[in-house]
Amino acid sequence: MEQKLIIVVLLVLALATATAITAEYVRPPPRKTLHFPWNPKPSSHPQQVHISFAGDKHIRVTWVTSDKSSPSIVEYGISPKNYSSKAQGESNSYSYFLYSSGKIHHTVIGPLEDDTLYFYRCGGEDPEFQLKTPPSQFPITFSVAGDLGQTEWTKSTLGHIEQCKYDVHLLPGDLSYADYMQHKWDTFGDLVQPLASSRPWMVTQGNHEKENIPILKDGFVSYNSRWKMPYEESGSSSNLYYSFEVAGVHTIMLGSYTDYDKYSDQYNWLKADLLNVDRERTPWLLVLFHVPWYNSNNAHQGEGDDMMVAMEPLLYAAGVDIVFAGHVHAYERSKRVYNGKLDPCGPVHITIGDGGNREGLAHKYREPEPEWSIFREASFGHGELKIMNSTHALWSWHRNDDDEQVSKEKNIIKKPARPPPPSPGSLGIPIIGQSLSLLWAMRANTADRWMAERAKRYGPIPKLSLFGKPAVFIHGQAANKFVFTSDHSIMNNYQTESIKMILGNRCLLELSGEDHKRERSVLA
Numbered sequence: 001m002e003q004k005l006i007i008v009v010l011l012v013l014a015l016a017t018a019t020a021i022t023a024e025y026v027r028p029p030p031r032k033t034l035h036f037p038w039n040p041k042p043s044s045h046p047q048q049v050h051i052s053f054a055g056d057k058h059i060r061v062t063w064v065t066s067d068k069s070s071p072s073i074v075e076y077g078i079s080p081k082n083y084s085s086k087a088q089g090e091s092n093s094y095s096y097f098l099y100s101s102g103k104i105h106h107t108v109i110g111p112l113e114d115d116t117l118y119f120y121r122c123g124g125e126d127p128e129f130q131l132k133t134p135p136s137q138f139p140i141t142f143s144v145a146g147d148l149g150q151t152e153w154t155k156s157t158l159g160h161i162e163q164c165k166y167d168v169h170l171l172p173g174d175l176s177y178a179d180y181m182q183h184k185w186d187t188f189g190d191l192v193q194p195l196a197s198s199r200p201w202m203v204t205q206g207n208h209e210k211e212n213i214p215i216l217k218d219g220f221v222s223y224n225s226r227w228k229m230p231y232e233e234s235g236s237s238s239n240l241y242y243s244f245e246v247a248g249v250h251t252i253m254l255g256s257y258t259d260y261d262k263y264s265d266q267y268n269w270l271k272a273d274l275l276n277v278d279r280e281r282t283p284w285l286l287v288l289f290h291v292p293w294y295n296s297n298n299a300h301q302g303e304g305d306d307m308m309v310a311m312e313p314l315l316y317a318a319g320v321d322i323v324f325a326g327h328v329h330a331y332e333r334s335k336r337v338y339n340g341k342l343d344p345c346g347p348v349h350i351t352i353g354d355g356g357n358r359e360g361l362a363h364k365y366r367e368p369e370p371e372w373s374i375f376r377e378a379s380f381g382h383g384e385l386k387i388m389n390s391t392h393a394l395w396s397w398h399r400n401d402d403d404e405q406v407s408k409e410k411n412i413i414k415k416p417a418r419p420p421p422p423s424p425g426s427l428g429i430p431i432i433g434q435s436l437s438l439l440w441a442m443r444a445n446t447a448d449r450w451m452a453e454r455a456k457r458y459g460p461i462p463k464l465s466l467f468g469k470p471a472v473f474i475h476g477q478a479a480n481k482f483v484f485t486s487d488h489s490i491m492n493n494y495q496t497e498s499i500k501m502i503l504g505n506r507c508l509l510e511l512s513g514e515d516h517k518r519e520r521s522v523l524a
Contacts, residue, residue, distance in 0.1 A: 031151050031152035031153045031156075031356075032151065032152055033149075033150060033151050033358050034150050034151060034152060034154070034155060034187075034191070036187045036190070036191075041066075042067075042125075043065065043066040043067035043070075044065055044066075044067040044070045044123060044125050045065065045066075045125060046063040046064070046065060046105075046121075046122035046123055046125055046127075047063060047064050047065065047102070047186075047189065047190060047193075048062075048063060048064045048186065048189025048190055048193060048226075049061070049062070049063040049122060049129060049189075049193050049196070049197040050062050050063075050189070050192065050193065050196035050197055050201055050227075051131055051196065051197060051198075051199070051200055051201070052200050052201060052202060052203075052227075052228070052229055052230065053200050053202065053230050053233075053244045053246065054108045054110070054230050054233060055108075055110075055230060055233040056111075056245070057110050057111040057112050057113075057114070057133075058108050058109065058110035058111060058112065059108070059109050059110060059112060059131065059133070059200065060106055060107070060108050060109075060228065060230070061074050061089075061105075061106075061107050061108075061109060061120065061122060062104065062105065062106050062107075062226070062227070062228060063104075063105050063122045063123070064101070064102040064103065064104050064105070064186070064189065064226075065102055065103050065105065065123060066102045066103075067103065068093070068102075068103045070103060070105070070123045070125075071088075071123055071124060072088065072089040072090060072091045072105040072106070072107050072123070073086055073087065073088055073089070073107065073122075073123060073124060074086070074087050074089065074107045074109050074120055074121070074122055075120060075121055075124070076109055076118050076119065076120035076121075077118065077119055077120075078113075078116060078117065078118060078119070079119065080119050080128065081119070081128065082119075083119070083120070083121070085109070087107050087108060087109045087110075088107065089105055089106050089107025089108060090105075090106055090107075091103050091104060091105045091106065092104050092106075092225055093225070094221050094222070094225045096180075096182045096211075096221070096222065099182040099183070101182070101185075101222075101225065101226075102186075104225055104226060105122065105123065106228050107122075112133050113133065114133055114134065114135055114136035115132075115133060115134065115135040115136065116132070116133050117130060117131075117132050118130065118131050118132070118133070129197045129198070130197075130198055131197065131198050131199070132167075132198065132199065134167040134168055134200070134246050134247055135167065135247050136247055137247055137248060138247060138248055138387055138388060138389050138390065139386055139387060139388050139389070140167050140168070140246065140247040140248070140249065140386075140387050141164070141165060141166045141167050141168075141384060141385065141386045141387075142166060142167065142168050142169070142170050142286075142384070142385040142386075142387075143161045143164050143166035143168075143169045143170070143382060143383070143384055144169075144170045144171075144172075144324055144350075144352055144382065144383040144384070144385060145157055145161065145169075145171065145352060145354070145355040145381075145382035145383065146171055146172040146173055146174060146206070146290070146324075146325070146326025146327070146352055146353045146354075146355055147173070147174040147206065147326045147327070147329055147353035147354065147355045147356075147357045148171065148174065148175060148176075148177075148188075148192075148355035148356055148357065149174070149176070149177040149355065149356055149357035149358050149359075150176065150177060150184065150187060150188055150191055150358070151356050151357065151358050152356075153355075153356030153357075153380045153400060154191070154355060154356030154357070155191075155356070156356065156380070156400045157355050157356045157380060157381065157382050157400055158191070158192065158194075158195060160381075160382055160398055160400060161195060161382050162194070162195055164382075164384050164398075166199060166384065167199065167200075167246075167247075168199060168200050168201075168202060168246060169195065169196070169199055169200070169201045169202065170202055170203075170251070170286075170288055170324060171201060171202070171203040171204070171326075171355075172204055172206070172288040172289060172290055172324050172325055172326040172352070172353075173203070173204050173205055173206025173207075173208075173209070173256070173289070173290030173326045173327065174206030174207065174208045174209070174290065174326055174327070174353070174355075174357065175188060175203060175206070175208075175209065175223070175227070176188030176189075176208070177208050177357055177358055178208070178211070178222065179208055179211070180211050182222060185222050185226060189226065202229065202244065202251065202253065203227055203229065203253075204229075204240070204241070204253040204254065204255065204288055204289060204290065205220060205223055205240055205255060205256075205257060205290065206256070206257075206290040206326060206327060207256075207257060207290065207291075207327070209222070209223040209257075210257050219257070220239075220240065223239075224239045224240075227239075229242050229253065230242055230244050234273065235269065235272065235273065236269050237265055237269070238255070238258065238265065238266070240255035240257070240258045240266075241253060241254050241255045241258070241266050241269065241270070243273050245281075245282055247387075248281070248282050248283055248284060248387070248390065249282055249284040249285075249286060249387060250277050250282040250284070250285050250286070251285075251286045251287075251288070252270070252273060252274075252285075252286070252287045252288070253287075253288050253289070254266065254270065254287060254288065254289040254311070255289065256289045256290040256291040256304070256307060256327075257290070260306075260307045260310050260311060261306075261310050262310055267310060267311065267314075270311065270314055271314060274314060274315075274317075274318040277318065279319070283390040283391070283415070284321055284387055284390070284393070284415075285318060285319060285320045285321050286320070286321060286322050286323075286324070287315060287320050287322075287323045287324070287347070288323070288324045288325070289307070289323075289325055290325060290326050290327050291303050291304040291307065291325060291327045292304055292325035292326075292327060292328055292332075292349065292351045293305075293307070293308040293312065293323070293325070293349060294332075294334050294337060294349040294351075294370075294372060294373075295325075295328055295332065295351060296332060296365055296366050296369060296370050296373045296376060297328045297330055297332065297351075297362050297364065297365050297366070297376070297378075298362070298364040298365065298366060299328050299329065299330075299362035299364075300327050300328050300362075301366075303327070304325070312338065312339065315347060316338050316339075316343075316345070316346060316347075319345070320347045321347055321348070321393075321413070321415060322347055322348045322349075322350065322385070322393075322395075322413065323347045323348070323349045323350070324350050324352060325349070325350070325351050325352070325353070326351070326352060326353035326355075327351075327353050328351050328353050328362050329353050329354060329357060329359060329360065329361050329362045329378070330351065330353065330354055330361060330362045330363075330376065330377065330378040330379070331350075331351065331352055331354050331375075331376065331377050331378075331379065331381060331383075331397055332350070332351040332373060332375065332376040332377075333348065333349075333350050333351075333373075333374055333375045333376075333395075333397070333409070333411070334348060334349040334350070334372045334373055334374060335348070335371075335372050335373075335374050336348055336416065337349060337372040340372075341372075342371060342372055344416050345416050348395075348413060350383065350395070352382070352383050352397070354378075354379060354380045354381050354382075355380070355382065356380050356400075361378040361379065361380070362378055363378045365378075375397075375409050377399070377408065379399045379400070379401075379408075380399070380400045381397060381398050381399040381400050381408070382397075382398055383395065383396065383397045383398070384396050384398065390415075391414060391415045392412060392413070392414055392415070393412070393413045394410065394411075394412055394413075395410070395411050395412075395413050396409065396410040396411075397409045397410075434454075434464040434465060435465065437450065438450060
């Protein structure tokens with residue numbers, strides 16, 4: 001009898017253990033909006049301090065004072081209380097019905113040394129702040145969280161981000177959740193100041209920044225006044241979209257709530273910015289915007305489709321590595337995808353609108369799970385992207401679990417093998433691009449070496465401009481055999497008039513198939 005009892009007890013314990021292992025994660029309940037008690041400070045006291053990039057080796061320091069006569073100066077140096085440099089900036093303010101902002105200061109400091117701790121103060125007033133500039137080369141770590149808001153979950157997320165040894169914070173929209181209540185912009189600035197004053201915070205707008213009142217108020221006056229990003233430094237005409245570079249990474253911040261069709265300023269700016277990306281200098285290419293393109297959650301279905309139709313081909317052609325979005329209050333990571341299908345050269349899409357907003361989580365997902373979705377969960381948290389070198393990065397997502405940081409998902413992101421970049425050259429303009437160098441090589445009887453050098457640098461099929469015409473040349477024995485032995489059903493050789501004037505009408509380059517074989521046999 002005792003033996004049977006022992007067996008039954010052990011069986012019950014085993015079942016209880018199995019149930020504990022296989023049970024679904026029970027999410028903590030929503031938390032309240034934070035309460036900020038009134039804390040009067042001197043009118044010249046710097047508040048809501050945050051920093052952002054402002055071009056190569058420069059940082060923009062932004063802060064607010066109640067004193068409208070406070071100077072927009074920043075003193076800084078590499079030793080505490082010892083400020084060897086000073087910079088003068090600019091300021092602005094705005095009104096929103098009965099609300100009037102303080103004086104918002106924007107001061108650019110630099111040039112700064114890479115990977116260096118600086119001490120600074122704003123407006124000639126204490127307290128002293130510290131900032132650390134990012135490294136100039138890999139590895140570099142980005143923290144990522146969108147849809148922050150001002151709840152107790154937000155505070156938990158910020159605490160976890162603070163534990164992360166990050167270099168730059170990326171925020172894909174929905175910052176303060178002020179929603180027309182302008183004093184909440186002030187409380188949000190104070191809430192994030194401990195983190196945002198010490199590391200660059202790079203943000204883009206979300207729907208909760210669009211405080212638009214038709215005819216009366218511009219939709220982004222609060223956001224643009226307080227969170228000035230390096231749009232001018234990156235050739236953009238709007239604070240709603242811009243780019244920046246840091247330590248081998250080119251990052252593009254796009255606007256989901258401004259025009260993005262192929263006739264828009266944003267679209268044309270994006271095309272130009274992508275063309276200027278040097279993948280030798282910045283092998284990693286990241287893009288952020290608010291509304292996700294790949295989303296298997298029931299929330300906000302289809303809202304990003306129009307932007308995706310317009311811009312996804314540009315990002316794919318440029319070889320974007322990772323796309324971050326927010327808006328959906330949950331976490332989801334995709335496989336490499338393009339045009340709705342798995343594609344080894346497409347970017348990884350990550351939705352991370354789980355910073356702690358007051359609206360709660362988006363719990364319901366569509367079934368069946370799309371083939372491109374690899375992980376999804378409705379929980380608050382943040383992400384960390386550590387780019388190790390030019391080909392590998394470590395991505396991890398950390399769930400907020402009863403104020404403890406839980407590393408829920410880790411993944412190594414490896415850059416796909418891509419074709420080499422095309423040969424540079426101006427297309428359509430006579431005697432420019434590669435034309436002069438080719439003519440010089442032909443005159444020196446070194447045309448073979450000229451082609452071999454370009455094939456070595458750009459691959460066997462580079463694009464270039466010759467004699468005012470776009471051209472492609474293929475290099476090597478296999479390429480020659482394919483060109484000259486193919487019949488007219490596969491390809492037809494045709495030289496431009498300028499080439500014919502140099503080489504003649506019946507040169508070997510003009511012939512293919514049987515004609516080429518016959519002429520070549522005569523020469524042999």
